[in-house]
Amino acid sequence: DAILTKLGLEQGEAITHPWVNKALEKAQQKVEARNFDIRKNLLKFDNVMNDQRKVIFEQRIDWMKDDISEIVTDMRHTVADDLVAITQIVDVPSALVVHPSLPVKTVRELIAFAKKEPGKLNFGSPGSASGNRLEMEVFRKTAGIEMTHIPYKGGAGPAVTALVSGETQLMFTTLSSIVPFVKAGRLRGLAVTSPKRAEVLPDVPTTMELGITELVGGSWQGLFFPKDTPAGIIDRVFSATHKAMADEEVKRRLASGGVDVVVSRTPAEFARYLKNEIDKWAGVIRSAGIKPE
Secondary structure (H helix, E strand, O other), X not given: OHHHHHHOOOOOOHHHOHHHHHHHXXXXXXXXXXXXXXXXXXXXXXXXXHHHHHHHHHHHHHHXXXXXXXXXXXXXXXXXXXXXXXXXXXXXXXXXXXXOOOOOOOHHHHHHHHHHOOXXXXXXXXXXXXXXXXXXXXXXXXXXXXXXXXXOOOOHHHHHHHHHHOOOOEEEEEHHHHHHHHHOOOOEEEEEXXXXXXXXXXXXXXXXXXXXXXXXXXXXXXXXXXXXXXXXXXXXXXXXXXXHHOOHHHXXXXXXXXXXXXXXXXXXXXXXXXXXXXXXXXXXXXXXXXXXX
């Protein structure tokens, strides 16, 4: 009140007085200018850090090239011949996702769009011979459509980032890597490859529902031992693994991340499954003419 009296203002008048409004406006302009400078500096810092990360990544690739080439060309061991299959543990289903700017909301609409615009769509993957690339090749062949493949280095992360940014239009990737983006509306899920709908995305149909039976399953993980492991140890580990994976809390926590618990009934069953998987995907690689890059 004393301040208002000194200024010759009535109570409540100060907030609308031209002098006060002008002062507030100038203060707001200074704050906005300072915030702009802060954002600009943060952007510069972020760009510098991205450049540094890129340099470090490229250096690591250069350091590893010779060793990787040596390992791959000199690889004389195979899973089927040198390891004994114990049991499958989990299956991480894949999801077919598109950028929301693509005017399709179903797999049927996607196929129709791709046939209308052959070769126009770009699909990303974590690499030329990655499982996600192979899944898209199966889908492409089944649907009879042509698309352009854009491989990314560094795993699924860079490929998913490119899709979210609109650099590519679609891809297959593990369900667990895209759930947050689908829920936030930054990607659109069209199908999942699990035998039943995923708990984390219950509105997205399965490939089996859509009649794409060639694409059921995902990036499974299993337990293997060296070939000469005694049978008694294999039996004990097999039983302990089954017991652990049957725990409801384990199942719940895995399901919350888009991962399904899948265990084999016997080691022999897992060995048969492994052989079928090797034959299946080797056929896809040969059919698509895929070469390691």
